[in-house]
Amino acid sequence: MNINKSVAFIIAVAIPLLVGIGGSFFTQTSIDTWYQTLEKPFFNPPNFVFPIAWTILYTMMGVASWFVWKSGSTITKMALVFYGIQLFLNFWWSFLFFTLENPALALIEITILLGLIIYTTRLFFEASKVAGWMMVPYIGWVTFATILTA
Helix, strand or coil, rough: CCCCHHHHHHHHHHCCCCCCCHHHHHHHCCCCCCHCCCEEECCCCCCCCHHHHHHHHHHHHHHHHHHHHHHCCHHHHHHHHHHHHHHHHHHHHHHHHHHHCCCHHHHHHHHHHHHHHHHHHHHHHCHHHHHHHHHHHHHHHHHHHHHHHH
Protein backbone atom coordinates (compact mmCIF):
# COMPACT_ATOMS: atom_id res chain seq x y z
CA MET A 1 0.00 0.00 0.00
CA ASN A 2 1.44 3.32 -1.05
CA ILE A 3 0.37 5.97 1.43
CA ASN A 4 1.25 9.64 1.12
CA LYS A 5 3.82 10.64 3.78
CA SER A 6 1.73 13.63 4.86
CA VAL A 7 -1.34 11.47 5.37
CA ALA A 8 0.75 8.90 7.23
CA PHE A 9 2.10 11.67 9.48
CA ILE A 10 -1.39 12.91 10.33
CA ILE A 11 -2.58 9.36 11.06
CA ALA A 12 0.51 8.60 13.15
CA VAL A 13 -0.03 11.68 15.33
CA ALA A 14 -3.81 11.22 15.53
CA ILE A 15 -3.65 7.62 16.81
CA PRO A 16 -2.02 8.30 20.19
CA LEU A 17 -3.99 11.53 20.62
CA LEU A 18 -7.21 9.55 20.13
CA VAL A 19 -5.98 6.97 22.66
CA GLY A 20 -5.45 9.82 25.11
CA ILE A 21 -8.87 11.30 24.46
CA GLY A 22 -10.44 7.87 24.94
CA GLY A 23 -8.59 7.30 28.20
CA SER A 24 -9.62 10.73 29.46
CA PHE A 25 -13.26 9.64 29.45
CA PHE A 26 -12.40 7.14 32.18
CA THR A 27 -10.63 9.86 34.15
CA GLN A 28 -13.53 12.29 34.13
CA THR A 29 -15.73 9.99 36.19
CA SER A 30 -13.49 10.17 39.26
CA ILE A 31 -11.22 13.20 39.06
CA ASP A 32 -13.47 15.44 41.18
CA THR A 33 -14.71 12.70 43.50
CA TRP A 34 -12.78 9.54 44.40
CA TYR A 35 -9.39 10.88 43.23
CA GLN A 36 -9.71 13.87 45.56
CA THR A 37 -9.91 11.51 48.56
CA LEU A 38 -6.58 9.82 47.82
CA GLU A 39 -3.51 10.65 49.86
CA LYS A 40 -1.02 11.96 47.32
CA PRO A 41 2.70 12.67 47.72
CA PHE A 42 3.84 16.27 48.13
CA PHE A 43 5.34 16.17 44.62
CA ASN A 44 2.03 15.28 42.93
CA PRO A 45 1.50 17.94 40.24
CA PRO A 46 -1.72 19.96 40.09
CA ASN A 47 -4.42 18.34 37.97
CA PHE A 48 -4.06 20.81 35.09
CA VAL A 49 -0.51 19.55 34.39
CA PHE A 50 -1.59 16.06 33.36
CA PRO A 51 -3.55 16.84 30.16
CA ILE A 52 -0.82 19.25 29.01
CA ALA A 53 1.95 16.71 29.61
CA TRP A 54 0.01 13.88 28.00
CA THR A 55 -0.88 15.93 24.92
CA ILE A 56 2.79 16.74 24.37
CA LEU A 57 3.83 13.12 24.98
CA TYR A 58 1.14 11.64 22.73
CA THR A 59 2.13 14.04 19.96
CA MET A 60 5.80 13.11 20.34
CA MET A 61 4.91 9.40 20.33
CA GLY A 62 2.94 9.85 17.13
CA VAL A 63 5.79 11.68 15.43
CA ALA A 64 8.22 9.01 16.65
CA SER A 65 6.04 6.25 15.22
CA TRP A 66 5.99 8.11 11.89
CA PHE A 67 9.81 8.21 11.86
CA VAL A 68 9.84 4.46 12.51
CA TRP A 69 7.31 3.82 9.75
CA LYS A 70 9.20 6.08 7.35
CA SER A 71 12.53 4.40 8.15
CA GLY A 72 11.59 1.20 6.34
CA SER A 73 13.91 -0.63 8.72
CA THR A 74 13.75 -4.40 9.06
CA ILE A 75 12.62 -3.80 12.65
CA THR A 76 9.77 -1.42 11.66
CA LYS A 77 6.93 -3.94 11.81
CA MET A 78 7.94 -5.36 15.19
CA ALA A 79 8.55 -1.85 16.60
CA LEU A 80 5.09 -0.70 15.53
CA VAL A 81 3.43 -3.86 16.90
CA PHE A 82 4.97 -3.24 20.32
CA TYR A 83 4.06 0.44 20.01
CA GLY A 84 0.44 -0.59 19.49
CA ILE A 85 0.51 -2.97 22.46
CA GLN A 86 1.86 -0.32 24.79
CA LEU A 87 -0.72 2.18 23.50
CA PHE A 88 -3.42 -0.37 24.31
CA LEU A 89 -2.13 -0.71 27.88
CA ASN A 90 -1.74 3.05 28.17
CA PHE A 91 -5.43 3.43 27.32
CA TRP A 92 -6.57 0.88 29.91
CA TRP A 93 -4.58 2.30 32.83
CA SER A 94 -7.11 5.12 33.24
CA PHE A 95 -9.94 2.61 33.34
CA LEU A 96 -8.23 0.51 36.01
CA PHE A 97 -7.22 3.48 38.14
CA PHE A 98 -10.12 5.90 37.76
CA THR A 99 -13.16 3.84 36.73
CA LEU A 100 -12.46 0.71 38.76
CA GLU A 101 -10.80 2.84 41.46
CA ASN A 102 -8.18 0.13 41.83
CA PRO A 103 -4.68 1.59 42.33
CA ALA A 104 -3.18 -1.84 43.07
CA LEU A 105 -4.30 -3.30 39.73
CA ALA A 106 -3.33 -0.07 37.99
CA LEU A 107 0.15 -0.32 39.55
CA ILE A 108 0.62 -3.84 38.18
CA GLU A 109 -0.57 -2.71 34.76
CA ILE A 110 1.58 0.44 34.63
CA THR A 111 4.65 -1.56 35.65
CA ILE A 112 4.08 -3.88 32.71
CA LEU A 113 3.37 -0.83 30.53
CA LEU A 114 6.65 0.79 31.55
CA GLY A 115 8.57 -2.35 30.57
CA LEU A 116 6.84 -2.39 27.19
CA ILE A 117 7.58 1.29 26.64
CA ILE A 118 11.26 0.72 27.37
CA TYR A 119 11.34 -2.23 24.96
CA THR A 120 9.42 -0.27 22.31
CA THR A 121 11.85 2.61 22.70
CA ARG A 122 14.77 0.24 22.18
CA LEU A 123 13.15 -0.96 18.96
CA PHE A 124 12.45 2.64 17.91
CA PHE A 125 16.13 3.48 18.43
CA GLU A 126 17.07 0.61 16.12
CA ALA A 127 14.75 1.93 13.42
CA SER A 128 15.41 5.65 13.90
CA LYS A 129 17.58 7.47 16.43
CA VAL A 130 15.23 10.47 16.29
CA ALA A 131 12.23 8.24 17.07
CA GLY A 132 14.06 6.63 19.96
CA TRP A 133 14.97 9.95 21.53
CA MET A 134 11.41 11.20 21.10
CA MET A 135 10.21 8.32 23.30
CA VAL A 136 12.60 9.07 26.19
CA PRO A 137 10.39 11.76 27.80
CA TYR A 138 7.51 9.24 27.72
CA ILE A 139 9.64 6.78 29.69
CA GLY A 140 10.38 9.52 32.21
CA TRP A 141 6.75 10.54 32.59
CA VAL A 142 5.45 6.98 32.93
CA THR A 143 8.18 6.27 35.49
CA PHE A 144 6.91 9.30 37.42
CA ALA A 145 3.30 8.11 36.95
CA THR A 146 4.29 4.69 38.28
CA ILE A 147 5.68 6.32 41.42
CA LEU A 148 2.49 8.37 41.80
CA THR A 149 0.36 5.25 41.30
CA ALA A 150 2.33 3.45 44.02
